[in-house]
Amino acid sequence: MRHTLAVLVENKYGVLARVAGLFSRRGFNIDSLAVGTTEDPTLSRMTIIVNGDDHVLEQVMKQLNKLIDVIRVIDLGSEEFVERELALIKVNADANNRAEIIQIVDIFRARIIDVASKSLTIEVTGDVEKIKAIQTLLKPFGIKELARTGIVALNRGSKSP
């Protein structure tokens, strides 16, 4: 089952390796990982998307909680939450098809952030499905490069767990 974990950690060197190690040791592949500082600069928030057996994941969460540098672990799957990811897509574009691509960009409320004679770079934000959809539509033009930030997520409402 797919899980979205929010892990609040000390903003210190080595924390990422400690956290990642708990997954890799159990043969878990991390599908998506995003890390950044929070409203408190001494804290970082990791958003981790993993697929795996629930029992094993429960064990991973308990082990995460045991790490000295981990402050809190939240399984966002257990509540309502919003998630977003940002992708930059560099796609082949010339005078013949530029208009068509701009149309797709508009429909997805994406933005063009760089234009060159033979390419366009598009910035798109959304959930996994949206990014997948625009990727599918742009593929026929030829995607030269693609970079994704990984998903970040927060639970809905005013609660901050």
Place this chain on the structure above:
Amino acid sequence: MTGKAERMTGARAFVECLYRENVEIIFGYPGGVLLPIYDELYDAHLHHLLVRHEQAAVHAAEGYARATGKVGVCLATSGPGATNLVTGIANAYMDSIPMVAFTGQVPSSMLGNDAFQEADITGITMPITKHNYLVQDVKDLPRIIKEAFHIASTGRPGPVLVDIPKDITTDELDFVYPDTVELRGYKPTFKGNAQQVKRAASVLKGAKRPVIYAGGGVIGSEASKELLAFAEKLKAPVTTTLTGIGGFPNDNELYLGMPGMHGTKYANYAIQESDVLIAVGVRFDDRVTGKTTSFAPNAKVIHIDIDPAEISKIIKVDVPIVGDAKQILGSLVDQVSECDTKEWLDKIATWKRDFPLFYVNRDDVIKPQYILEQISEVCPDAIIVTEVGQHQMWAAQYFNYKEPRTFISSGGLGTMGYGFPAAIGAKLGRPDKIVVDVSGDGSFQMNSQEMATIVQNNIPIIIAIFNNGYLGMVRQWQALFFEHRYSHTTIENSVDFVKLAEAYGAMGIRVTKPSEVKAAIEKAVEANGPVLIDFVIEREENVSPMVPAGAAINEILDLEDTQ
């Protein structure tokens, strides 16, 4: 903060921190990047034991910790010194033993440049330490050392590594040792939840066939008195795991011996037929549970453990109580009353009579079990430290342990070569005790260089080698499961152990006849110095009984005299 700040180097501060933590002894081995620290140790008021291999330093620190309950401390240089600690750190991690391992590191400016004797020891030990540190600023050193000792010794104990680059030891700071630690991500639960304790008591109310399954957590939390009171009040039998041995007096009639692969039949039968299993400070190791799906099939399981991650990790638990075993048993004992276990205890008595631990003694060849019975007779209060293999299981089965911290063995990791250095640590921690390293001829050769350490420092340890010329436990499995094809397990005549002992300046005794066993042990005790006894034992004696790997624990076979 205490005292006024004094200006000093990191090396000096390192020693000051050890004073503040009341460290009596450190086990170590010097090296290039440690020179400033070793210069401070030259006239420091603490005992440094120089070993002959860093692996011995870390095992000795663990033996010291296990014998005393204090934090063991070891020190090794960068690169190979640090990597030589790895096995011992993993061992302490598996058995939850409090330890702080210090390593020297190349200067900060050279980190990551493949400098001479550089190894990324914090990276290497990440999965085998409770926590580790690379000191980046000398000002952080006192706080880090304070935290290291705190983390190692609280909650579920374990090893913490502190890696100190050379420049940190020569940089200066205004030394202040913090009074408290502030770790917002580390708040171990000590007190058991009162509701859960109440629930456990109510489950125990109707118990007819309770069994207490106690492990290393009982030793770690000093809970053996509470365990005894709890078992006696409940009238419930007690089995102790390998690391829990000594946590319950072996001569108590409620004692079942060890469970699992080489446990007693009656401990295994009792677990399997129990209606309530009270697990205390255990982690349901596979050597105990055998096939997990058929482990204690009819029991409601109460699990008392300091580590929430152990709850329902292997076996589904009905009543978890997270916290300190001593505190929880202490409050549980007030809430339970005697169970109606007469029928149950009668049944167990019948099992004990019908399926005892046994071996067939002989007068022409020495049986290993006989040696342990003789050691038990000559020095009943000794601390027994073991290596890993057949002798370890015999030592768990045939010595009469009466108090905690008298049996020291590598449990989870199963580290050959552990026992001898661990015995050194145990003896230095408990100089009042006779310390016997029960060893195999295979295991002993993994750290035999420490003979030099015990002779140089005149540390009285009795090394009892159970010499069968085989890597006996592996041979046993080859005999049972690989048609006696003894692939690379024959090590006969590899060394004359008596001459080896004498070469180091220790006393060496060879014993080949059963009639000489007792006298040799007495002679060794009397010598009160480094003594090695080479017991030439029955070569193909098996550890019995045995649950084959992966079987249910009541499918336990007698192997004695099957050869």
